[in-house]
Amino acid sequence: MRFPRVIASLLLSAATVVVAEEAAPVLNIRSSTFTVVTENDKYFAGTDRHYTNGLKLTWLGETNLNESYPFVQTAAKVIPWMDPAHVNWRYKVGFALGQNIYTPTDTDTTALIPDDRPYAGWLYGSIILQAQLENQLRLVELSLGVVGPSALGEQFQNRFHDLINVARANGWANQLRDEPGLRLTWERRYRTWQWQGSSLPELGVDLVLRHRITLGNVYTHAAGGAVVRLGWRLPADFGPDLIRPGGGNTPISGGPKRFGAYVYASSEVRAVARDIFLDGNTWRDSHSVDKRPFVADLSLGLVFQWPSFRFAYTQDYRTKEFYGQPRRDVFGSIGFSFSR
Known part of the structure; x- marks a missing residue:
């Protein structure tokens, strides 16, 4: 069985367990949000290297914890940070499906480029749990997937390049080998002022x-960051986010009754212990480079928001991720959210 089918089966099984629990109360979803985030280094950057494409689709539904299925209540109790005692916490549960693609700078050659990052794809599914009280958001995301040929990075990139009449990337024979991927993320956000x-x-x-x-064999890191927003009718939420662990899935929450817009600046610093897309396969020999232990992002963005729709554009500037990398990377992020 190919790994993409395994991912789909795991997510379908999880969803079936949720729906099939006859002893549970009816899950009361008061509102739901569907978010699509696409990222590419062609968006106002014009490059085609390193983190070259990302796509994440997320659905989140809001419910009371005591109206959720037992598995949700149990998860909230056993997962660190997710069992607040306050009765007014608002919970969201959801699922996501995503894919990231990474390439070296020179995609014309078929030869291995030892001093540049490996070709790699990462295809994954996620289960998400969020808890929000006024100006604090707690979230946990469990992602299961595959790194390697079964992640379909080569097929997605080259077929899209064929569609837009751009030269194919020719070095995918050197990509990381198939490896199951696990990623578990805890995050807290605070609207402090x-x-x-x-x-x-x-x-x-x-x-x-x-x-x-x-934590996981795909990524292991600790991160901290801040976002400053300035605008008209700021929503009481935590803003859009990039595709990263725990990111790309913040729903509209407390949005304006009328049109609103704002600009924002965001920064994040990560202490990186493990990055499979630089370190290479965990249990097999593969191409790798010497990663830098600290990586930072600076993001500038613009958001337009209506009561049930949000559009966000972000330009991200990322510091060098490995030794010998000649230039920092730039990519754009476009996000659409629909709520009902």
Whole structure:
């Protein structure tokens, strides 16, 4: 059985368990959000290297914990950070499906490029649990997937290149080998400060802080970051996010009754212990490079939001991720969220 089918089977089994628990109360989903995030280094960057494409589809539904199925209540109790005693916590449960693609700079040659990062694809499914109380968000995301040919990175990239009449990447024979991937992420976010204008109360500024721990054979790192937002009718949420562990899935929450818009600047620093896309396969010999222990992102973005729809564009500037990397990387991120 190929790994993509395994991923689909795992997610389907999890969903079946949720739906099939006859003893559980009816799951009361008060609202739900579907989010699509696409990232590419062609978006206002014009490159085609390193982290070259990402796609993540996420569904999240909001419910009360005591109206959730027993497996959700049990998970909230046993997972660190997810068992708050306050009765007003709002819970969201959901699923995601995503794919990331990585290539070296020179995609014309078929030869292995030893001093540049490996070709790699990462195809995964995630189960997500979030808890929010006013200005605090706690989330956990468990991702299961595959790194290697079964992640379909070569097929997705080259067929898309054929569609837009761009030269194919020719070195995929050197990609990382098939390996099952596990990634478990805990994250907290805080809206620590807000300001509203006195003469223009719809004008606002706020500050969101976050910290995260990710464990697994795909990524192991600790991260911290901050977001500053300035705009018209700022929503009481935590803003859009990039495709990363725990990211790319923040739903519309407490959004404006009318049109709103804002700009934002975001930063994050990660202490990296493991990155399979640089370190190479865990249990097999493969191409690898010498990664840097600290990586930082600076993001600048623009958001337009209506009561049930949000559009976000972000330009991300990432520091060098491995020794010998000649230039930092830039990529764009486009996100659409629909709520009902």
